[in-house]
Amino acid sequence: MDIIKSPIKGAGSIKVFAPATVANVVCGFDVLGFAVNAPGDEVVMRITGKPGVTISKITGDNGKLPLSADKNTVSASVQHYLKHINRTDIGVDIELHKKMPIGSGLGSSSASTVAGLFAINSLLDNYLTPMELVPFAMKGEELACGYGHADNVAPAILGGFVLIRSYEPLDIIKLPVPEGLYCAIVFPDVDVPTRDARQMIRSKVLLKDAVVQWGNVAGLVSGLFMNDIDLIGRSMKDVLVEPTRSILIPDFYKMREMAMEMGAVSFGISGSGPSVFAFTRDEQTAATITQKIQQHLTGLNIASYTYVSAVNQQGPKIIG
């Protein structure tokens, strides 16, 4: 690869927002994901005089995340990026501002990593395309979750709905976003580590259940292309993973019943949970759903965070 000739842009400092994401989208385990406008994380990146990547500050993480540049997913993926493009001569310092909960199943590590990669790539005049950034963000996921998946990072980078058709070779397809689709998210603040949530899932499944699942995946993808929200709703069923993962989520089936009765198009687990989400046809219904479910969780003495958002179409953006 040629060494980049272009100088670093602007004042040598940039602030980037990257969105939270909902992976799996109920039926599309490990292959589908979409981005939301809120929540998300922010990264401030400054050019330093000295080669190497440092993290000077992390806010909003309650001290949970490592400041060591090799161990933090943001700095590690930026290091990986700079090495790949032969620019280890560059030095940057990172401030990470967590604006969303960790361990929520909303792609928290992905939002941070993608914000960092988008920042460095913007400072280097968009040397790589958004699609080319995906493998670097997957490296960050590997560090965070022990598994380099793409169903959070790809929608966080590209925005919208994303299909990861294949991992070897990596083949990512951006899917259309239906008009007027809103997302209601509730994060019940209970602990569901991604690693444990994955290990609970059976390694073998019945072929007949797998057929039901890929019929639904095909239906959901068709619904996105056809702008058919009814079809999207009736396709969003998961016979394979949800029955196991829902065990870790307080009152999952009750929350689903509530959401569907209030007019949700669909309801399910975001990523490995414990966050849950519903699609709706308007913002008000999404707001009502989050409010009522939060009240229900409060009655169970479970704290929760709620978010209402359209599907994010843009991916990361420069905010300063």
Place this chain on the structure above:
Amino acid sequence: MDIIKSPIKGAGSIKVFAPATVANVVCGFDVLGFAVNAPGDEVVMRITGKPGVTISKITGDNGKLPLSADKNTVSASVQHYLKHINRTDIGVDIELHKKMPIGSGLGSSSASTVAGLFAINSLLDNYLTPMELVPFAMKGEELACGYGHADNVAPAILGGFVLIRSYEPLDIIKLPVPEGLYCAIVFPDVDVPTRDARQMIRSKVLLKDAVVQWGNVAGLVSGLFMNDIDLIGRSMKDVLVEPTRSILIPDFYKMREMAMEMGAVSFGISGSGPSVFAFTRDEQTAATITQKIQQHLTGLNIASYTYVSAVNQQGPKIIG
């Protein structure tokens, strides 16, 4: 249901063609299928004075198919249709002209059944929509194969590419047909009964393989909507069923290698086999592929039938 008031149309006789179909489309086991312009079957239906359904003639079947109205899939599904619409007072006689091989994996029974149902429905002024005919045709499949599947009959009735998102309840989605897509079909004349081909398939599969499969199903569906023939080609891989079914097909992997070297977009088993098919970007490539594969099979002392066709967009049609 109201009793049909409309009189039987025209001269009380009709001749219908219904197309052969390729089920599964490699990655979409039990959920995807498409129709071709050739081959297909023909049914001549005549109104008789006497209530009931009879079959007076079957040609092209080498005596394999039953003339008994209860046992033949064409007459049985027409009986079922007439009973459903409360018109058992009507009498029809059927001539079935098999214009395609039986046991080929090209939806032979489906083509016959669909021709019969389309004929009676046309005589009754299209009382049911094409979509409403699907369950009646599935009854015919149950009689023919012991399993009421829809991945042949739905595309035979509707034309084009069809997704069976769900069986319970039945939910069928018509998918777009990419421009310029041609299909090369070779039927090596060896015996692969549908029942046996299904029984060979393992009932349990690895979840990780199922994920690969539904990534590909989603990729194929996306490719159809995006008119992206490259994406269609790279999505048409089957890690679950083809490895087993290909055992019953002479020189399957050699035929695939030949087709891909000659410029095929994709290659796989049609339904439960033994027919194989390739997608191509033009008619000439499809013709060359069928010719060369037929020569190869002849060298192995295996007789074969070949067909070259665009994807059928229309479904059944009245031809007399």
